[in-house]
Amino acid sequence: MEAMRVSFLSTTPSLVSLAPLPVPDPSLNPISTSIAAGRSPSRPGAIRCSSKTQSVGVSSQHGFHRRDVLKCIGATLGLELLASSGSWVEMASAADLIQLRQRSEFLSSIKDTLFTAIKGNPDIVPSLLTLALNDIMTYDKATKSGGPNGSIRFSSELSRPENKGLSAAVSLLDEAKKEIDSYSKGGPISYSDLIQYAAQSAVKSTFLAAAIRKCGGNEEKGRTLYAAYGSNGQWGLFDRQFGRSDAEEPDPEGRVPLWEKASLQEMKDKFKGVGFGPRQLAVMSAFLGPDQNATEALLVTDPDVSPWVQKYQRSRETVSQTDYEVDLITTLTKLSCLGQQINYEAYTYPVRKIELSKLKL
Template sequence: MAQAQLHIVDAEYLKQIEGACKEIRNLLQNNKQFAPIVLRLAFHDAGTYDAKAKTGGPNGSIRNELSNPANNGIKTAIDFCEPVKAKYPKVTYADLYQLAGVVAVEVTGGPIIPFVAGRPDAPDQQDSGALPNPNGDLKHVRDIFYRMGLNDRDIVVLSGAHTLGRAHKDRSGFDGPLSKDPLKFDNSYFVELRMGDTPGLVKFPTDKALLEDPILRRYVQIYAKDEKVFFAHYAQSHKKMSELGFHPPRCPKNA
């Protein structure tokens, strides 16, 4: 499989990143209903990473992977990002999608996530790494996240992103909101998870699986009780996920 070349990050590129960030923020602040699917775009582009094979990850290839059933609905987010790409053409798709995910968390009230630019776009190809199936069991969840090089805390805290958005029958087989306020990033996912089934709210089998293991359940309890801790850990794990397989290039001295 061909490897993407490192992307040069110079002053002009950083200027375009800054412009793209402002553009995405303005778009999402005026259209918050797109924030959940944009965040899903960032997750799914990164989520194909294989830590052992060093393949997949946040490389922009998801735009070539829309035939994957796990990516049903993602085209909405890709189309949302296209005007930003047209306005700031030097920004790679890989950076654009991860930047959009970071901003989606921010504008819905979540933590500020540090963003480092320079992800190269993969050649025209499809990544083969499996994505989480909402009907999966605990073993499935761990298999997927461990393959990515993530750990148990990452599994739980990143699952907290389900506080945003709703389930769609044609995407996950489920239908309904995942939290009482689908456009607010907070710790309600964990609060609701501890309460068991809630009328009107969707809880995936993969969500419920977090309560089956004492290690994972402990993190659920921590985040349900303390939103500040959740935000701090989430920012760390989201950044980690968004940089899987990415080694930030050094900015040229004369940039």
């Protein structure tokens, strides 16, 4: 407080220059006349506030407005408080940067593990996509329950008709989880995160495979093509949604259609029920069962969905696939957060402190 008092007093001389200068008048006393003429008075200027007979905020002829003085006091105190809190702000910023780096490094390792697992078993890709979608589609908009919470891992939910054939995908993720947890410094990865990032890796693998095919099967050229024309940078928002919580029990039955047997109207109704329309239904066709071509053959019969299906089919024939890839990434990102409160400090851990006194120099 002593420092703040000194700082405020140091601003006082500058306040005098803010006072309105009176117009020279012979009837004024010499001090006032010298002020008006621009000469320094023989004594320091005094701060005078309005008298009780004047309106609030209006000063006497040679004084300050009260609000001007109060503003200056407030500004000075505010600046002092900001200056004194600088070290705390720097410490908080440093802590945030450390956590961001920890999460980024951990996520990068997770992606490497998943990419390796999928590359060794490419036939599992359709099941991983459907697994992620079915975990998402238990979301109920009315009750804000369900969603991508990893509940599909429970055997009673995995054994439901709509999840038939997905146990191999869960087994692959169980093995990947063991490896990921072995090198995690911030606790085990949640199944809800694992399932969604496995879907991301599966999607990326399909785009990379398409680029390799366009290069005549040359993997090196395909990777170069995808790096140059792909939309990998669009995953930024998806990557930030890292910190989902796992459900402790299976989600209610009857919320997810059996995609390969569902009618077109059932599909539209389900997507509408979670806040999405024909465009999102069309772009997620690869997630709707094991056969994307069969799914799109059904979707194209609907006048609302057909234009989008055709748009994405044309986009997949281009070198960049931009329209299809960007919309797919955007839709999956939105779906993968339904009903979830993301913990942005998940998987972080305290940095070990170094005791300088114990260092041998």
